[in-house]
């Protein structure tokens with residue numbers, strides 16, 4: 405089968421189309437013929453991991469070491485990127501009961517990666533669900549990562565109906581799902597993103613949008629019950645004035661200082677800092693599939709690139725020009 409392989413860290417040109425061995429499903433696994441996979445934040449970070457400094461890594465230092473153990477220090481240990489996909493089940497292992505050949509599915513592989521290929525195998529009890537019937541493969545491929553992360557993290561942020569919620573980083577993988585899920589919970593949602601993607605975030609259903617290149621949300625006099633900061637761009641000290649008296653700031657990306665603030669605010673004061681890791685549950689993916697089919701969860705694909713133009717897809721995704729998701733299509 406064909407796969408997009410990289411054997412050294414670096415710019416998009418390290419990605420090459422190669423022939424590799426087609427995987428075979430184990431007894432509990434499904435074999436998926438991949439139709440589409442998006443270019444995600446994780447793909448671009450992993451591709452260039454050697455050059456990601458501790459400052460650019462949005463998590464505590466020990467996690468940088470742990471992630472380097474997974475992705476490699478000087479050379480990539482994982483040679484095929486791609487953490488989410490949509491495709492068709494081609495074959496199943498003998499113990500599989502949830503899926504059958506011919507099922508259209510979408511799924512999330514996490515740090516295992518491997519979706520930049522014509523075929524992949526994954527356990528049937530992994531983060532995989534049937535594809536929403538009203539989405540193309542390219543659209544469905546953009547759903548799993550953001551949906552799983554946002555569903556899990558918003559729950560950890562204890563989101564409630566009627567709350568005012570601000571999503572800082574609303575145009576990205578997690579943020580675009582968070583905007584829509586927060587609306588589902590009955591929140592009034594403000595999305596913060598760059599100029600190019602304001603229309604995208606409005607189209608997702610945000611009640612208000614703020615362009616972070618022109619306005620600092622901590623200075624606008626508004627107070628939110630929950631600030632969901634995807635890249636950890638806003639400090640707690642500055643954001644305090646943008647939180648209600650019992651408001652919470654939820655960091656998807658956090659450093660050790662945020663963990664200390666979480667500890668401190670768990671003991672003192674009524675405004676809280678929450679640093680949370682998402683848990684991957686296939687039920688969350690099934691829930692989002694239902695939201696998509698009910699017309700309550702959307703995605704916007706900006707451009708699709710065939711496998712052989714994967715480097716171009718990465719260059720465009722990194723250019724700052726994209727207005728929705730960038731997707732690589734197979735076959």
Ligand SMILES: NC(=O)c1ccc[n+]([C@@H]2O[C@H](COP(=O)([O-])OP(=O)(O)OC[C@H]3O[C@@H](n4cnc5c(N)ncnc54)[C@H](OP(=O)(O)O)[C@@H]3O)[C@@H](O)[C@H]2O)c1
Pocket residue numbers: 444445446462463553572573574575576577578579596597598599600601616634635637655656657680681682683
């Ligand atoms: N806690 C967890 O369990 C967990 C799980 C997965 C990932 N993560 C973390 O989530 C992060 C990746 O999230 P993602 O995949 O959603 O990333 P992404 O798709 O690259 O999106 C990043 C978002 O941040 C916005 N942004 C960039 N600069 C900003 C600024 N100065 N102020 C405000 N917003 C800004 C971008 O806006 P524009 O594009 O419009 O400029 C975009 O909306 C990583 O740091 C990763 O470590 C955490």
